[in-house]
Amino acid sequence: MQTTTLGRTNLIVSRMGMGAGDPSRLGQRTGKTESECIDILKQAFDAGVNFVDTSDTYSTEPIIGQAIQGRDRGRIVISTKKSTRRKKVTPKTIEENLHNSLRCLRTDYIDVYSLHGVVPQDYNYLVTDVYATLRKAREQGKIRFVGITEMFNEDMTHLTLRRGLEDDLWDVVMVGFNILNQTAREAVLQKAMQNNVGVQVMFALRKALSxxxxxxxxxxxxxxxxxxxxxxxxxxxxxxxxxASTVSLPDAAYRFCRDEPGVHVVLSGTGNPEHLAANLTSFDRPPLPEADVQRLVHIFRNVVSTTGQSMIEEPRA
Ligand SMILES: NC(=O)c1ccc[n+]([C@@H]2O[C@H](COP(=O)([O-])OP(=O)(O)OC[C@H]3O[C@@H](n4cnc5c(N)ncnc54)[C@H](OP(=O)(O)O)[C@@H]3O)[C@@H](O)[C@H]2O)c1
Incomplete structure (x- = not known):
């Protein structure tokens, strides 16, 4: 498994990260038992993946907590998040949530702690009223780096992350990017590279590319x-x-994202051991031929209206 440095965090991370959230939640969504979900993660760790992303709302923090037992915690990079949608987030809820995440993850620090699914209209409030609490948790050693993730299906022009990168308050961002919707290239990735911000990509497959x-x-x-x-x-x-150069559509999709300049970790969500094995192999394959990459850039250059999940993108209720 190839590794890279996650921007200014200097954390060494695998190019493939396990996404422990939707759509699969490590298999919780597809009827897998808890022990099967733990085994999926262990399979990924054994193959060299050292990055896993979760959130307070995915119910996979306890699974990660179990999967990391007996492993070298210093080599595993845990990203978790506090959802910011619908409920008003306050310094108190952040503190409580962080305490709960640490307990579920069975660890005494979180490597990357992010505000989750931040919509543009909430951004100012979160910076003025909540950001200081994240800084304090960092000073206390409970979190190592602070991040922010967008709500891609509601913010397909990346307004939240544009603001976040201008402010330069965030060590790591998570952005939606894939073969279909490449808008992050100009809107986010260029500035992230200038600021040496760590970048996680989500939505590499979703429905359209699976x-x-x-x-x-x-x-x-x-x-x-x-x-x-x-x-x-x-x-x-x-x-x-x-x-001629790929073995499947998901193979093409992951390699396209992996080699996009500015991208550090591509999240891959699955609860299926065969899919995991195939995806691990994709991350070991060489770059797509440059002519193919340029053709993909050309075909999808004007696509702005989909994330690849739905043809009618709608805000979550
Ligand atoms: N706003 C946010 O912060 C936010 C939002 C969404 C996601 N995320 C994070 O991003 C992670 C990844 O999510 P994503 O949106 O990027 O999903 P994704 O990885 O693009 O897509 C996962 C879907 O693809 C299927 N799949 C995986 N490998 C496959 C293969 N080889 N062949 C066919 N189907 C395959 C999975 O089903 P199977 O289980 O059947 O394999 C699942 O339905 C999440 O787990 C979460 O950690 C964050």
Whole structure:
């Protein structure tokens, strides 16, 4: 497993990170037992993955807490988050939440602690009223670095992270980026590189890039919306030109994200051991040929209206 330095944190991280949240929650969403969920994570750790992302709302913090027992904590990088949506977040709820995360994760520090799914309208409040609590927790040694993640399906032009990078208050950001929606390249990744901010990518696959049948539907929809030029793609097999250099659509999707300049960790969420094995192999494969990358950039250059999860992106209730 390739590793890199997570920006200014200087943490050494695997290029593939385990996403312990939606859609799979390490298998919780697909009916796996707790012990099977723990085994998925152990399988990833044994293969060289040392980065895992979770949150107070995923109910996977206790699974991670169990999976790290008996391992060298200093080599594992844990990212967890405090959700900021719907409930008003206060310094008190942050403190309580952090205490609970530490207990569930069975650790005395968190490597990257982020505000989760921050929508643009909440950003100012979180900086003025909550950020100081994160700084204090950092001074107390409970967290090592402070991060922020966007709500991609509501903020597809990355307003939150644009603000966050201008303010330069955050050591790590999590951004939505994939073959279909590449808007983060200009909006986020360039500035993150300038500021040496650590970058986690989410949404590398989601629905559109997990199966070719779904991709065809998304491409047809984006052609109808005028965001893809039909002369650029063969609708029967939109990414067929990648067949010579990739083994599957997810393989292409992960390698595309991994080698995007500015990206450090690509999160991969699964509860399926076969998918995990395949994904681990993808991260060991060489870069996609440059001509293929440029063709993907060209085909999807005007796509702004989807995250790859749904053709009608709607805010969560
Ligand atoms: N705002 C936020 O902060 C936020 C929001 C969303 C996600 N996240 C983080 O990002 C992580 C990853 O989420 P994501 O959105 O980036 O999801 P993703 O990894 O793009 O997609 C995961 C989906 O792809 C499937 N999958 C995985 N490998 C596959 C393969 N080889 N072949 C076919 N299907 C495959 C999984 O199903 P199986 O289980 O069947 O494999 C799952 O349904 C989350 O776990 C969470 O940690 C953060």
């Amino acid at each position: 199966q070719p049948e779904h991709l065809k539907d998304f491409v047809a929809h984006l052609i109808r919306k005028g965001e893809i030029d039909p002369v650029d793609v063969d609708l029967k097999n939109p990414l067929g030109f990648l067949d």
